[in-house]
Amino acid sequence: MNYDIRFENVTVLGAAGKMGSGILLLTAMEMYDISMKPENKDKHYVLYALDISQKALPGLMNYVQDQLVRQGERKINILRANYKDRADLAYNSEIIAQYVKDVMSMIRPVTTIESAYESNIIFEAASENPELKTKMFAQINENSKLNPWFFTNTSSIPISFLNEKAKLEGRIIGVHFYNPPAVQKLVEVIKCDQTPNEMAEFVSTYIKNLRKIEVPSYDKAGFIGNGHFMRDALYGMMRMEELRKEMSFAEAVYTVNKVTQEFLIRPMGIFQLIDYVGIDVCQFIMKVMKPYVTDENIHSPLLDSMMEIQVKGGQNHDGSQKDGFLKYERGRIVAVWDLDKKEYVKLEEIATKCDPLIGNLPEVHKAWKVIVRHPNKNEELTKYFSALQKESGMGAKLAVEYQTKSKQIGEKLVSDKVAFTPEDVNTVLMTGFFHAYGPINDFIK
């Protein structure tokens, strides 16, 4: 079965979720491109958007439609060529409307799993729950006559575990998109021992067609992205607990968050990142990873405490940030949670107290958004970290130690055979987490 034929019938499981909706959109666009090839003109393409939530499906359809309009606007030159023989479509507005119509006509919103029995490809983007995933895989696999391929978007569960539990005979591969899939360039790809090469090649073509960046990872819980992020977060929380001996909870959170953002020139601080991903999601990923990591304790009592009082972070449906360690107004941090007081403390109050303790940034410091596009990025960073090491402030010291630890985590991912190369680790952090530089570097001498 060649690439085009396999795409004739596809199901996305958990399509109404955040990851599922993005994967649905990207897959629909890819299927449209395939359907537009002259040799495929008479073929019929079906994409099941499967979700258990009947309520969520209309919203999903609206989301996909809106996104297709935007994509159509961006791809207008290609679309005009696609419809060059349609005399009735002359204006960009008409052409984009037709594109949206044509893509939407392939998508079938459904709530029952039986539809998936017809599909050659099952994209799974359900919640990060091993039991749920394996149950669905097994059911589809048992009932389908097509020996479907399973692409899972898991960000942490070993593929071999899913393969064995669901008895898929190797017809599974990890295709881990980053959030939101429509925007983020990175896709981690994880084969298990039995995954046929043909499947990996197919996935490579798919990722290339989406103009995304593929990074392979060994089949180790957490893979590269969460492998680094969870350990980086645990280190941040550990440093926060240390600071807590001398300052309040909120002040310690503020300090570590500020240092990890500003002093490390990252797009956001570590506590903001935990909020962004969701405290609940982080807790869950750690729980999944823990049994597979024997030489480290991948567990955070702090996240447990936050979950006990239901301070969870994550995002609302409109993409706005929910409150977690930090409180947000229109995306900006306005207050910091204090676990002891069980309330948010105003940012200004904490900043006034903590900023003098944290100390100054070196004069050569440039903000993340400047560095990330800087033509001489590496030179600038070398200069910056060299100056940072000469600073005596608490913030600078913490930042240097933090970067050193981040590098160690990255190197251990390579030596533990999670990542194939140091470059892969750096690519994941730079494309999946928008870091301006990879953790494995020589900036700290």
Added chain:
Amino acid sequence: MQLRRKIYMIAGYNTISMGSGRKEFNPRKARPGLEEYMTEAGQAVLKQIGGAKIVDECVVGNFIAAKYNNQGNLASFFPMIDEGLKYKPAIRTEGACASGSLALAAGIKSVLAETADVVLVIGTEVQNSMKAVYGADVLAAAGWAKERKDGHAHFFPGKFSDRAGKYYEKFGYDYTRQGMATWYKNAIENARLCPTAQEFHNTTEDLISVGMTKPNGRSFVDNLNVFDCSKVSDGASAIAIVSEEGLKKCGLTPKDAVEVIGIGQATNDLTKAPADHTKLDATAEAVKKALKMAKITKDDLATIELHDCFSIAGIMALEAIGFAEHGKGAQFVTEGHTARNGKIPVNTTGGLVGWGHPTGATGVHQAVTIWEQLTGRAGDAQINIPKNKPYALTINMGGDDKTLVSIVYKKN
């Protein structure tokens, strides 16, 4: 042809050219519309000429508010600007991007016909009501509708990309691009001197490198980059066209005014492709007529406002005027002759690339800029007007060298 009466322009005003580039521009927030821009510009002129009571007639130039803003019948907006304009004759002119100059031409003709001594002229366009990809559909109406299907997604950039491609073929890619990049640099540097310019806030250091950006046909058009293009703009410009009597009625003197001493109009067949893509024939014709009527040559000009809807159009316009031989326009620009301190300063507040291009307003904006320069009102953008060269020229083009208006002005 001769002008039978003295014609003056006075009391010009430009609103800000609003759109990407301006710090205050936010596409997601509500912005002023046609009503606000017309009111701002119209009232500013009325204030300078002593009120609406002496206005005999009003003209508004606008390309296509019916599509951009679902608004027609623009002439009826004049009484909104000032109650004193109620029941006065008013008309709206349309000739694509030359709509503004057609409004000026209509005003001039009314004064010549002695049906008016004071004409209030406004040009306006509000284009940021939709994304550029849909705006391209709207602007395509400046071409032949039957060509839309086979045209480029970005219809007009596509047309001038074709022209640029032919120019590259004939005269060399690097050579031409250098001229186009220099055009961009001049435009931005001049715009930085004019607070109403859309690129007034531009802080890019290496403008030539930006201007040299390699065109990418995949995302835009084959032979132009976005810096070669004029802006998508909202705004209005206004000026008064008066006779000698009108000038007196306004309580102003010839020193406050510029005199119109020549006007040339030329029209090309909308349904025909250019005979030679590397030439602007109708532009040449309109300029020739205007200079002839004014009884001057190009060498008498102190400054020019010309229609650089694309940098390549600017270069070809210089050749059409005769400042450079065919194919030498790019060199003329690269050598700095069109810079503000060059042989012939062109588009001293940035032109369409730097100041902005609220399509229907552009012709009037050019007249206002010339009025400012020749009466010493151009502020930081003021250039020296040599005593022996008290003349200036405007060229306003509708479509792809289809509807042309060129005007010669004299300092008093």
